[in-house]
Amino acid sequence: MTKYLLGTVSIIALSLLAACGGTATPQKEGATAATGDYERGPHRGRMLRDGNFALEITLFEDGVEPEFRVYAYRDDKPVKPNEVKLSVQLVRLGGKVDTFAFAPQEDYLRSNGIITEPHSFDVRVQASEGGRNHKWTYPSYEGRTTITPEAAKAGGVKIETAGAATVSEFIDMGGRVEVTPEGRAEVRARLPGLIVSLNGKIGDQVRRGQLLARVESSHSLQVYSITAPISGTIVEKNVNVGDTTGDRALFAIADATDLHAEFFVYPRDAERVRVGQPVSLKNLSGDGTIESVVEAVVPTADVASQTVLAHVHLPRIAARTFRPGMAVEGSFAVAEANVPLAVRTKAIQRFRDFEVVFAKVGNTYEVRMLEIGRRTPEWTEVLGGLEAGTQYVTDGAFLIRADIDKAGASHDH
Known part of the structure; x- marks a missing residue:
């Protein structure tokens, strides 16, 4: 999977789309979401508080694959990471759940896995310290919006299912x-002689067998007829009445x-x-x-x-x-190859530094960052970032992108 690198500590701090009901702050499980910005900690991460205990969650991407680094506090003073047990679940659109355990490292707790793109999910945090348990949940979305079926239809949104395809190399x-050679013919006299009549000029349409000229033979003084060998248009006329035939073509006929x-x-x-x-x-x-x-x-x-x-x-x-x-x-x-997963090339859009398609789950649409293989005008091979069977937008993606931009659902680091 491709990654998004930044030179600073990054934060899981993504805004809930306006279309989804406003911005949410972290809360204890079961509490009501409040709107507004969230509290940032000393490392510019999201602060989660429960009584005198707090966690600061950051997403670190400086030279490494994205990972969680979490700092613990009691009464706003640092707590040694080995005194805290922590787990985080990321519930993605469609129901997939990524679960992360943590291990102490220096002054923070480090997650045991890579946080894959898109960084868009509902976050569940569980921590225990000093004999107490703590839980928080909060939304952290990017590149996501909800559009009614009526609005999608009016905007020309069309959907296909990602799967196998034959990808050609051009x-x-x-x-x-x-x-073609068969569609062109030169009209010549069979015997040398004097041209006594011509029937046809450049641009005339003629039929096969149609009379084109009459020639008086120089040997027999008999007059013979010359007809069109094919049907088509006269594109060359090289003689006039009174000329002798010689070796040149009288006419050229082409079937356009x-x-x-x-x-x-x-x-x-x-x-x-x-x-x-x-x-x-x-x-x-x-x-x-x-x-x-x-x-x-x-x-x-x-x-x-x-x-x-x-x-x-x-x-x-x-x-x-x-x-x-x-x-x-x-x-x-x-050349052509049968690939296990491909999307329509026209469906691919730009989002941040990625090439993406917009996946559809119910009435919700969300970016999928693609790792791309072979590309043709019709199909693009997908090596990562999308699962087979995913419904994705092929037409009308501009509507999805405009709604996401309007909601300001950007990668907040």
Whole structure:
């Protein structure tokens, strides 16, 4: 689990959210919570008092994993730590309980475990000294708020359950949309001769078999017809009536719906790009995206650039937003792994120095600090900080964050 390091003694002194009913002070078990700030001790920790006995609870993070350090007082004078027996329970959102025993060290009692993030819990303290027992409870929350179902729905909050997912590794490349070789044809005369008529100009739509030209053969003086070999658009016209045919093409026809994207793959990535890999494509204007696959990788490399050419198929529907010659961006899924725990990448937010998601328990939402592994535009692997099966916010997290910020539920050290 990642940790939050500070250069000073830190205090478990977190404010109860306004949405949860105001700020609470420490109290003896069974007492009514009062509002207002709490008393701080000589080490800037939270003071818990019962008669002439008191404890000062601090959370220490200076160069170590977060731990409790507790100082004891009688009549406001230090008590030797070996004269006090102490235990602390932290009741977290969802009911999980962390229990800590303490051992004397120098002039304080030190907890026997790490206080994991988030530092948000209801605290139960039990102490015994001089034949007397003492108990306190108090809330110590951060990154937590409560929102009604109606408000969450109105704010567009959507929830998913954290679990296993397939996480792909992507390589991003730039490319260009081109008509496929099968979608382009050059119209040539079968025999040399004089062009006596032409039917078509640049931009005309033609059908396969449609008459395009009539040529008088130089050998037989017979006139023969030339028709369109494919359906498409005339994109080149290289002759006029009265010209002789020669070796040049009369017309070029392209089917603008028979497309693929061409990508020049650099040597560092060439061995990882394979036929059949999924590719997510988008045009540079951002108004068109499509999912496709690698249809071919040309095995020979360009001598100058040492790149190889990868072709990505574009279905006919793509012609609505992708045109020949248009620049395009592609994300190639070159590898994938099944991970036991992942969250939607869009769900991840910043909170203090952490990347977090907001967990949901009932109508309460709370930060979960994540230890992150592989990340893709869709999924992010979670290595720690979140349990499988946790419900978390995927959409509308800004509402949760705004409510937490409004309540001032910050890490009070």
